[in-house]
Amino acid sequence: xxxxxxxxxxxxxxxxxxxxxxxxxxxxxxxxxxxxxxxxxxxxxxxxxxxxxxxxxxxxxxxxxxxxxxxxxxxxxxxxxxxxxxxxxxxxxxxxxxxxxxxxxxxxxxxxxxxxxxxxxxxxxxxxxxxxxxxxxxxxxxxxxxxxxxxxxxxxxxxxxxxxxxxxxxxxxxxxxxxxxxxxxxxxxxxxxxxxxxxxxxxxxxxxxxxxxxxxxxxxxxxxxxxxxxxxxxxxxxxxxxxxxxxxxxxxxxxxxxxxxxxxxxxxxxxxxxxxxxxxxxxxxxxxxxxxxxxxxxxxxxxxxxxxxxxxxxxxxxxxxxxxxxxx
Amino acid sequence: xxxxxxxxxxxxxxxxxxxxxxxxxxxxxxxxxxxxxxxxxxxxxxxxxxxxxxxxxxxxxxxxxxxxxxxxxxxxxxxxxxxxxxxxxxxxxxxxxxxxxxxxxxxxxxxxxxxxxxxxxxxxxxxxxxxxxxxxxxxxxxxxxxxxxxxxxxxxxxxxxxxxxxxxxxxxxxxxxxxxxxxxxxxxxxxxxxxxxxxxxxxxxxxxxxxxxxxxxxxxxxxxxxxxxxxxxxxxxxxxxxxxxxxxxxxxxxxxxxxxxxxxxxxxxxxxxxxxxxxxxxxxxxxxxxxxxxxxxxxxxxxxxxxxxxxxxxxxxxxxxxxxxxxx
DNA sequence: TTGTAGGCGTTATCAA
DNA sequence: TTGATAACGCCTACAA
Numbered sequence: 001x002x003x004x005x006x007x008x009x010x011x012x013x014x015x016x017x018x019x020x021x022x023x024x025x026x027x028x029x030x031x032x033x034x035x036x037x038x039x040x041x042x043x044x045x046x047x048x049x050x051x052x053x054x055x056x057x058x059x060x061x062x063x064x065x066x067x068x069x070x071x072x073x074x075x076x077x078x079x080x081x082x083x084x085x086x087x088x089x090x091x092x093x094x095x096x097x098x099x100x101x102x103x104x105x106x107x108x109x110x111x112x113x114x115x116x117x118x119x120x121x122x123x124x125x126x127x128x129x130x131x132x133x134x135x136x137x138x139x140x141x142x143x144x145x146x147x148x149x150x151x152x153x154x155x156x157x158x159x160x161x162x163x164x165x166x167x168x169x170x171x172x173x174x175x176x177x178x179x180x181x182x183x184x185x186x187x188x189x190x191x192x193x194x195x196x197x198x199x200x201x202x203x204x205x206x207x208x209x210x211x212x213x214x215x216x217x218x219x220x221x222x223x224x225x226x227x228x229x230x231x232x233x234x235x236x237x238x239x240x241x242x243x244x245x246x247x248x249x250x251x252x253x254x255x256x257x258x259x260x261x262x263x264x265x266x267x268x269x270x271x272x273x274x275x276x277x278x279x280x281x282x283x284x285x286x287x288x289x290x291x292x293x294x295x296x297x298x299x300x301x302x303x304x305x306x307x308x309x310x311x312x313x314x315x316x317x318x319x320x321x322x323x324x325x326x327x328x
Numbered sequence: 329x330x331x332x333x334x335x336x337x338x339x340x341x342x343x344x345x346x347x348x349x350x351x352x353x354x355x356x357x358x359x360x361x362x363x364x365x366x367x368x369x370x371x372x373x374x375x376x377x378x379x380x381x382x383x384x385x386x387x388x389x390x391x392x393x394x395x396x397x398x399x400x401x402x403x404x405x406x407x408x409x410x411x412x413x414x415x416x417x418x419x420x421x422x423x424x425x426x427x428x429x430x431x432x433x434x435x436x437x438x439x440x441x442x443x444x445x446x447x448x449x450x451x452x453x454x455x456x457x458x459x460x461x462x463x464x465x466x467x468x469x470x471x472x473x474x475x476x477x478x479x480x481x482x483x484x485x486x487x488x489x490x491x492x493x494x495x496x497x498x499x500x501x502x503x504x505x506x507x508x509x510x511x512x513x514x515x516x517x518x519x520x521x522x523x524x525x526x527x528x529x530x531x532x533x534x535x536x537x538x539x540x541x542x543x544x545x546x547x548x549x550x551x552x553x554x555x556x557x558x559x560x561x562x563x564x565x566x567x568x569x570x571x572x573x574x575x576x577x578x579x580x581x582x583x584x585x586x587x588x589x590x591x592x593x594x595x596x597x598x599x600x601x602x603x604x605x606x607x608x609x610x611x612x613x614x615x616x617x618x619x620x621x622x623x624x625x626x627x628x629x630x631x632x633x634x635x636x637x638x639x640x641x642x643x644x645x646x647x648x649x650x651x652x653x654x655x656x
Numbered sequence: 657t658t659g660t661a662g663g664c665g666t667t668a669t670c671a672a
Numbered sequence: 673t674t675g676a677t678a679a680c681g682c683c684t685a686c687a688a
Contacts (some may be wrong), residue, residue: 007449009681020659025683032684033657056387057681061664066384066394067430070421080422081624089421090414093433094399098453102395102430105421121335123665124383124428190626192587209621217433223584253611260613277413280608283552283581285588296409337665348675353667361673387663388680451681532660 008049029053048301055100065103065126068092068303069119073108075134080107083278085265086202088131088152099307101126122144127306129299130159134193142295147309150302154195154315160314162302165201166196166275169291169320173245173273174207176322182243182271186216188230188255190247193217199322200247200275217240220251227254232262242270243328249274249281249290256284256327271328275320286326332438336377344373375579383428394429396420396446396631400459401436408435408582412623413459416480420457422573427635429454441468442549448473452516455634458487475637478630482523482643489643490630494524494603495531501573502535503520504617504650510563510571510599514544516558516583518575528575528603544569548579555582560590562654570598571656576611577602577618584612584655599656603648614654621648 014024014321019038027042028051034042045051046131059066070089072079079085085105093103096120108115113136119125120142127148130137141149146158146180155161177185187204190197201217208215216238227246231254234241254275256266266272266286274281277292298318342352347366350523354360354377355370362370370528373379387394398417400407413433421431436443441464447453448470455476458465469477475490483489492594505513512539518525529545544566546558555574557626559582562569574580578601584594594614601626602609605620 007451010683011681021682022660023658026658030683035657040657045561052448052450052452054388054681055383056553057664058683059384059394060382060388060666061681061683063664065427066387067424069425069430080418081451083414086411086414086418090433091409093417093421093431094408096395096430097397097432097434100395102397102424103417103421103430104425104430105418106425118378121378122380123335124380148509192663250611253608256612257613278608278610280581280606283585284608284612285585312679338667341664349666350668350675350677351664351673354674360665363673367673382665385680388668389665389667391680485687 003202008051009054010051012049013046013051013163013281015043016049017041018176029058035043042269046133046265050084053100053221058100059126063123065122065124067125068096068101068306069104069106070126070129070131071106071108071116071119073110073130073137074135075106075110079132079136080105080239084276085131086227087295087297088129091296092129092303094301095300095307101307108137112138113137117142129306130304133159133197136225147267147311148306150306150323152302153300155312157312160305160312162298162305163315163317164196164293164298165320166199169293170200170203170245171207172290172320172322174204175291175328177243177245177271177273178207178211180271180328184216184238184241185213185243185245186218186234186238186241187245188218188220188227188234190251191221192219196245202217210214220247220320222248222251223294224254224257228258229252231255231258235264244270244272246272249276249278249288252288252290253284256286256288266326267326268314271323273328277323283327289325290323291320292323329567335473338379340377341374341379344377345369354629356385356494361423364436365414366376368589372624386428391451393450393452394455394456395432395453396424396429396634397432397434397453398446398457398459399434399436399447401458401462403438403607405435405580407460408433412604413537415623416457416459416627418626420631423628423635425633429635441465442501445470446467450513457630457634459626460522461487462523473484475639478631480626481523482642485640488630488638488640490499490626490627490635491643491645492524493648494527495652497603497621498528498531498536498573499616500648500650501619502532503587504652505537505599505601505656506535506598508656512544512566513542513571513573514562514566514569515563515573516548516555516575518613519548524576524581532573548575550576551580552582552585555579556586559583559586562592562593566637572598572600574600574602577604577606578604578615578623579614580618580655581612582615584616595656596653601656603650607652610653616656617653620651621647622632622646
């Protein structure tokens with residue numbers, strides 16, 4: 001038993017199994033030929049020695065990178081200061097260990113989408129996951145990234161999409177409000193430039209039209225502050241409003257906070273719904289009716305696909321399911 | 329202009345600068361000698377070519393790993409399902425890119441602390457950051473990790489500590505409650521096994537003793553559900569309680585939710601304080617008085633230290649500053 | 657089916 | 673102060 005401390009390397013395994021490096025490598029990593037008997041001996045030796053391939057060496061020779069970059073698009077670096085981003089990074093970081101890679105977080109300025117090209121060219125980058133994807137971002141994705149880029153949002157023929165069915169989720173909430181007697185339903189939307197926000201708005205419009213009701217739309221930006229202000233705008237323009245659909249939980253927390261400061265009862269006077277099912281949606285008073293999304297599951301799926309180098313498949317739509325609580 | 333697509337390598341830089349690989353390497357990475365003139369030429373060439381060292385090659389030859397592992401200690405994998413963990417991972421992921429590494433997330437089961445040894449032996453692991461650190465975890469840290477392990481919590485001679493001044497923060501909150509007239513102050517603590525929870529409890533005890541008041545202590549576990557139940561326990565045992573100090577915001581959200589369901593007014597009847605300044609502490613009704621912590625800053629400091637391979641320094645205590653809102 | 661040999665991009669140890 | 677040169681651990685033609 002020599003080398004007591006050093007981590008076992010491929011040569012150690014090969015020697016222990018009585019084969020050459022190449023054979024051991026073939027069995028352990030590549031899909032090359034190997035006699036069943038040999039295969040067994042090698043895997044047995046690897047297990048016994050607790051062999052773990054060195055990701056650096058592997059990445060070097062294979063030309064694959066060593067880190068998965070989470071690319072968050074936004075106008076300022078503050079785009080990274082978002083619990084949603086953290087959650088997504090956390091989920092990706094969970095699936096990275098076994099692949100011998102890690103997650104890095106990068107802000108992609110709206111002003112300089114060419115950074116995408118630079119990221120793609122970097123050796124060391126095994127793949128990209130796009131967050132807050134817009135059509136312009138998709139357009140800026142260099143072809144060299146094919147097979148190792150995914151989007152948590154809209155996709156393209158080049159970029160695999162792992163998205164939430166915002167339309168369906170919003171529609172379900174609006175229909176729920178209608179079913180519980182609300183008729184003067186307003187919506188506070190998300191940022192104009194985000195495709196997913198557009199889908200929500202369209203769904204809201206569609207349901208209202210189908211019900212023969214007029215729409216009441218105020219632009220928001222996913223922040224609570226804007227939600228608070230927007231709620232007042234709604235009341236100023238349409239004082240008889242009896243429900244407000246927020247584009248995000250955060251928006252709706254702001255809405256409720258603004259309303260209650262103005263002495264408006266929720267849900268007595270106005271019902272409020274959120275979107276996302278933030279952990280604390282269940283904790284507030286009143287608790288927030290919202291739509292829940294398997295965020296971690298989505299990020300996990302995207303990371304797994306990128307790490308596996310899967311071919312681009314048709315967009316994957318994850319469900320948005322309503323959660324009925326006290327606020328609406 | 330040959331090789332239009334391939335990322336520039338060290339040879340390219342060397343050739344462009346008219347020096348040898350070794351010299352280029354010395355200038356760009358190591359601290360070796362180089363004539364000022366040479367140095368300039370090499371850096372200029374590197375800039376012009378947009379040279380970025382291949383982290384894999386570097387890690388391979390230097391024996392340094394390629395990922396930073398965030399090790400979260402807990403009894404079940406659900407220890408990873410925590411916004412705090414996500415936030416910490418996100419912060420670390422932000423500082424990783426420039427170093428050519430990424431973050432992986434790993435659950436360290438209380439039952440099997442020997443996993444730490446296995447992690448330490450893995451090539452590919454450049455360093456560890458411990459979360460939810462306990463003395464037993466510290467004891468299980470193998471010496472081989474010296475210089476590349478940090479703890480977000482208690483430390484040891486081997487493990488650098490980046491911690492929050494829970495004691496100071498809690499004391500400030502309790503003193504604030506006292507200053508605003510509360511005298512029958514109860515505390516709902518955190519999990520018994522977490523050192524930081526112990527510090528909070530001690531601080532609470534100390535302030536109460538100094539004020540000549542009896543303590544009212546109920547054990548919590550940082551969850552909202554437990555907070556709700558614990559609030560009722562407090563009321564059952566000490567019906568005249570006029571303030572409750574929660575060990576975490578989540579605990580306190582549960583407390584408030586429980587109290588308001590029982591018709592108790594916050595802060596009218598009972599003041600409630602949290603701990604952590606969760607994003608939504610400001611959004612709830614009533615908004616939560618709590619203590620704020622530079623979590624991202626702490627994680628950033630820890631990650632930076634580990635990536636730099638800093639020597640172990642005395643524990644670094646980050647401030648816990650009270651935020652006065654509506655609940656207390 | 658297996659082994660030999662060369663190379664991936666860097667760094668570090670020597671001489672020069 | 674600089675330049676050859678030998679690793680680092682692994683994969684993959686190619687040859688046997």
